[in-house]
Amino acid sequence: RLLEYSLQNKNKFEKNQVDTFIIEAVLLKQIRKIQIGHDGTGVGSGWFLNKVVVRSDDGHYEPVTFICNRWLAVDEDDGHIVRELMATQHLNRTIYNVKIKTGDIFQAGTDANVYLKIFGEKDTTDKIQLTTGNSTKNKFERGQINSFKLKCYDLGKIERILIGHNGKNLGAGWFLDWIEIEAPNCRELYRFVCYRWLDKNEGDGKIELDLIPSDVTNKTSLILYEITVFTGDKVGAGTDAKVFIQICGLYGKTEEIILKSKSDAFERKSVDKFKIEAPDIGQIEKIRIGHHSENFASAWYLEKVLIQRYLSKPFDKRKRVSDVNVEEYWFVCQQWFDSDQHDKQTIRELLPTNENENVLSNQKKITYLVHVFTGDKSGAGTDASVFLTIYGQYEDSGEHQLTKSKTNINKFERKQEDIFEVKAPALGKLTKIKIRHDSTGMASAWYLDRIEIVDPEIGVRYHFICEKWLAVDIGDRMISREILAFENKVLPASTRHQTTTYRINVITSNKFGSGTDANVYIIIFGEHEDTGKLPLVKSKTHKDPFEKGHRDLFEIEAIDIGQLKKIKIGHDDSGFGSDWLLECVEINVPKLDHTWIFPCGKWLKKTKHICQLEVELYPKEMSTGIYSSHIPYKIKIYTSNILDAGTNASVYIQIYGLKKSTNQVILCSTAWHLDRVEIRRLIKDQKTKRYVFQCNRWFPEDKDDGSIVRELVPENFIEEILIKKYIVNVYTGDKSGFGTDANIFLTMYGDKGHTDEHELVHSQTNKNKFERQQIDRFVIESSDLGNIYKLKIRHNNSGMLRDWFLDKIEIKDERQTYVFNCEQWLTKNKRDSKFERILYEKNYQSSMNGVGSVSRSTEECIPYIIKIKTGEISDAGTSANVFIRLIGSKGRQTPMIRLEVMHRRRFEPGSVETFSFEESDIGDVEMIEIEHNGNTLLDSWFLDGVIIKMPTKGRTFYFLCNDWLSKYKGDGRTKRILRVQDLNKTSFWSFPYVVKIHTGHMEHAGCDCDVSLRLFGTVRSSSECILRKNEENFERAAIDVFQCEFEDVGKPIKLRVAILPKSIQGRNRWYLEKIQLIKHTKQTIREEIYFFVLDNWIGHETDYYFDIPITNSSRVSIDRTTYRVITKTSDMDGINCDANVFIVIS
Structure with missing residues (x-):
């Protein structure tokens, strides 16, 4: 409302003056806040407002006072000419510190008016013009960080922000990198990663954007550390390298913190001080300090380090005499950090001491004996430099180069054991190691069999089984591996669930000179921990990685760190062209079926203007769309059994789905007759479909219609089934010559189907499988076979020792164990001369009248298959126990049967869960009774429908529900009785x-x-x-x-x-x-x-x-009606109108 007529003064808003105005408005009841301001026009537009008092004319509400005591002027105070004022009894104001980073790319800055709107848990601000900050006058320029202080009422937790500009002025386009908002009251720092244009002529043309927090840091756990570094007084003691420190404490450790200084730091005999904010990790137990540089002037002699830990309350008073709120820790070093001289270490771990080098803590360093076993394969040895990090229940050892073997001069050779000593603080029970090499030397590829580490304090030997190549051109091309610790040599099957594969796509910019020859590394941070520094060496897509426009794929196996939070990526500034313009990084974790995108768009180089070799990146929020990762497809091609049906041509396939298609995939390397193609989507722990494409046509240019490319449509697909894991134990007999070197193949048959033929390749119990009196364990993943009653086992009669005496085979699933006795030879040279056997489950003959298992009673039982479809709304699922009863046409019914979800342990929204069991034959199913025992709102369950199959009778019954089973939703019932549906009727309107x-x-x-x-x-x-x-x-x-x-x-x-x-x-x-x-x-x-x-x-x-x-x-x-509108035009001259007239009725 415009405050136009003052009741007291003609010339309103003058110095020391009170002006009264009357405003008519709808009933606002008790007023909580007002917004007051002016348009900034006129010569003396600046205005210092003392306060505003609002009274209701009828006196129903108490007068409300709004204190201001601030300027409303573009050249005074914070430059705002509009302010929000809270009523004095509602004053709960706070100051929000806002930092905005403009991108460091060409023409990234803007001259437009930028505004910000913050949406909080409790309230929302208006659009705030960011006019005057506490930084530079010319705001929002390329690469600039602008700071603002916004004073407003408490918003609570910040949920999202709106950032934009008015699009005016010549250089309005703006590239926004990120925004940070600090709320001092709740001590939280919100980071919003944008990294995109707000420009009408770029991208999607938007100049206003909604952002949600990319990262929220709780600053209550941050404390101040003052670090003083003393460089020694020796010739060449100073360094130009980038020095970092990592502080390890009782409750954890900080990240690697680069010690930056505006002046030349780490010069000979210099004392450099650094103040940093970092998480409170409790009492400091050690530090890790050093640098990663191998340049000429990187050698450094460190005398000692002093760390002062500032506390909010006393922690250990004996550490500090003058101030009980500060702890002092000395770390005496007196060693070189040089990759060319002395012990060639550039990173060291130091324990707390006093200035006289006396260790203050009870934590003494111990010497771990590391036994490294190189495998027995051709070319297994390596000439590369090998590095080891040991992780324990308390902390880790830091990375140590394995330089001096106690057993061999020429270390890491084929079938050789090398013993090293690694000094580190007591790590407690060992949990894992990280072993890597730098891929240098003529023969860098290395086949590591295992590592054994002896803890001399408790006399325990830990085993780390690898049995893999560390090579850039063999196997999975990884030169760094994390291996879990075990106290026996047998590798448990569960280890594969504790590690995961990371598919890392690194996209280099397409601009001239963007590529790099430096060595690139990455650190991935998850919700549990981080991966440590992982070198990106061998790209799966390009021989020469990180070149202009390249998209380089790396596959790395590491410990599962959960959901990804951020990454650090950088290089060592080596090579002729080390400068690198990184576009972005994409990381796919197949185990989680998710991809994180980390935008960058920054130079990683070392020049006068830009000195940044490492960058910290946060994931971009995926606002819409569903990511679908790559999954394996198993393709079976059936060539027809007619004369000359085979081909030597290169056959390719391209699969078309509902929304997209695959690329062309070459299947083999001119006349060919194709019978059919079968494709099955293979997704672990999920359902799968098998599609059948019939063809029965020729593919030559001189037969049939001459076409060599055909499009096939699926004729049918096999019912969805779950992938299960079967443990197969193979027992070889106990007599001389019973073992075999041949390749063994197994096919399993159940009452729900059969597997394809599987070669038994990787034994989990023995390296040399199928030897005398040996049990070899294999895991086979297949669709649910039901009750297994038959096996086909064979070998291919290859190898020097082909004959094999098979004692028996055991197959285990989550329900039972099936035993198949054999006690026969598989050979061409003995008795019946067979190397293929058909084996039946030992109880099979006694259950021929059943359904594949021994009956539980004398009453005839038949199998039932039940499919439960849960609704698709987000809260349709339930974790409650679900029960079902089948009621048949013979007046008989089953007992209440609990339906247990095996994999997810709950009925998920939109899911179809399948259950199978055996019960008495009740005839055709006419009704079902279904219920759950949940009593809370979260136990509410929306049931779409139920399908019941009787496979032995070929009968299927459908039951529609489409209703809630809940005490709080729908009609409040958790039990339903459903009748079988007539499928000829419409189910719903x-x-x-x-x-x-x-x-x-x-x-x-x-x-x-x-x-x-x-x-x-x-x-x-x-x-x-x-x-x-x-x-x-x-x-x-x-x-x-x-x-x-x-x-x-x-x-x-x-x-x-x-x-x-x-x-x-x-x-x-x-x-x-x-x-x-x-x-x-x-x-x-x-x-x-x-x-x-x-x-x-x-x-x-x-x-x-x-x-x-x-x-x-x-x-x-509602209630549509007709309105009759009558307009009357005046009879004055020249008042007629030829324009289109419209009306809005509200």
Whole structure:
């Protein structure tokens, strides 16, 4: 409201003056805050406001005072001319410290007016103009960090921010790197990573952006450390290397902290002081200090280090005389840090001492004996430098180079044991090691068999089984491995679950001179710990990695660190062209089925203007779309059994899915007759489908129709089944000559199907498998076979010793053990001359009348298969115990049977869980009784339906529920009795919709694809509605209207929009502005209108679909009626109007 007429003064807002104004408004009740300001015009626009008092005219509410006592002026105070004031009784204001980093790329700065809006848990600010900060006058310039102090009421935890600018002035385009907001009241630091343009002419053209926190740091755990470094008084004692320190304490350790100084630090006889904020790690137990440089002037002689730890309360008073809130720790070193002289160490661990070198802590260094066993393979030895880090329950040893073997002059040779001494603090029980080499020397490839470490304090020998290559061109091409510790030599099968594979894609910029010849490394930080420094040596995509425009893939196996939080990536500044412009890093963890993207766009180089060889990156928030990682497909090609059906040509395959297709994959290396193709998606611990593509056609140029490329459609697919793990124990007989060197193959048969033939390759118990009186254990992953009743075992009659006497085979799953006795030879030279045997489970003959297992009673039992479909809304799942009873046509019923989910231990939203059991034959299933025992809101369960199969009778029964089983939702019942469905009847209502689709008004916005719509609601999702493409539909700036029907989904939540490409060459990218759904019910007396706004591209980069949430502007128009509008034009001269007139009625 404009404060126009003062009741007391004609010239209002003068010095020491009170002005009163009357404002009419709707009833606001008790006023909590006001916003007051001016437009900044006029010669003397600056205004110092003392306070504002607001009174209600009727006196129902007490007067409210708003204290200001600040300038509203562009050239005074903080430059704001608009302020929010809180009522004095509601004053709970705080200051937010805001830092904004403009990107370091060409023309990244802006001259536009930048604003910020903060959304908190308790409240939200208005748009705050960032006009005056406490930094430079010319704000938001390239590479600049601008600081601002925002004073407003307490917002609580910050949930998101809105950042943008007005797009005005010549250089309005702005590249925003990141924003940090510190809330001193709650001592939390919020970091928002943006790394994109806010520019109408760049990217998506947006100049305003919503961001959610990329990282939140609790600053209550941060304390101040003052570090004083004393460089020695020796010739050449100073260094130009980048020195770092890592502090290890009772409760953990800090990251590696670079000790930076504005002046020349670490010169001869210098004393350099550094103040850092770092987590409180408790009483300091040791430090790790050093540098990674091997340059000419990197040698350094360190005399000692003093660390003063500032506390909020006394911790250990004996450490400090003058101030009980400061602890002092001395670390006397008096050693060189030089890779060319002395012991060639550039990193050292130091224990706390006094100034006279007396160790203060009880932690003395002990000597670990490290036994390194190189494997017995051709070329197993290495000439590279080998490095070892030992991890214990308390801390780690730091990285040590294994230089001097106690047993051999020429270390790490084939079939050789080398013993080294590693001095470190007592680490407690050892948990793992990291072993690596630097890939130098003529023969750097190394086959490591194992490492054994002896703890002399307790006399325990720890075993670290590797049995892998550390090489850039052999095996998985990894030269760094983390290995878990065990106190026996047998490698448990569970170790594979404690490590995981990281697929790291490093993208170098496409600008001139972007590539590097330096050695690149990465450190990955997770929710549990970090991987340590991992060298990126052998790219799977390029021989010469990190070149201009390269996308280099590295696969690294390391300890599972959980969800990724951030990374550090850098290089050692070596090589002729070491400068590197890193575009971004993508890390895929197949175990978690997720990919993290870390944008960078920065130079990593060492010059006068830029001195940064390492960068810390945070993941970019994936706002829309679902990431689908690469998964394995097993492809079976059946060549026809007719004359000349085979081929020597290069056969390729390309698989087309609903949303995208694979690349062409070469299957082998001219006439060929193809019978069929089978493809199965192999996903661990998930369901799988097998697709069958029938062909029965020739592929030569001179036969059939002459085509050498054919598109096949799936004829059918086999029912979804779960992948299970079977443990196979193979017992070789106890007589001379019973072992074999041949390759062994196994096929398993169950009442639900059979496996493919598996070669038994990797024994978990023995390196040399199938030897006399030996038990070899294998793990086979397969679909659920049910009860296993038969095996086929054979060998290929290869090797020097081919004959094999098989005693028996045991197969274990999570339910039982199946025993298959053999006690026969597999050979061509003895008795019946067979090297293939069919074996039956030992109880099979006694269960021929059952279903593959011995009956539990004299009553005939039959198998039942039950499939439970949970609803797709986010809170549809339950962890409660679910029970079911089947009621049949013979007046018989089963007992209540508990349905236990084996893998996820709960019924997940949208999941289909399958259960199988044996019970008495109750005839056709007519009803089911299903319930759960949950009593809380979180136990609420939305059940879509149930399918019951009787495989021995070939009968299937369907039961629809589509309702809640909950004490708090629906009708409050947790038990339902469902009747079998007549599938000829419609299951639920459908409603007609008018669909209006708005294609964007920009270049190439149209597409050549059909469009698919699927509506999701609070109850269920609809079936798919396909809108066919014609010449006019889905073109630039077009508004296309369709009619379609969707099932009743409850209250709409989102709309899934997908485009269906018709050909590879077509326009398979579409800019969708928005979609409007108009729902008609009761003969259009009532209509409901829903808006789904996207304003973005749909194409290959989004997997050809988008899930668009319903917008808040969706409205319902009830009881439609007709309004008669009468306008009267005045009779004055010249008042007529030829323009289009509109009216808004509200």
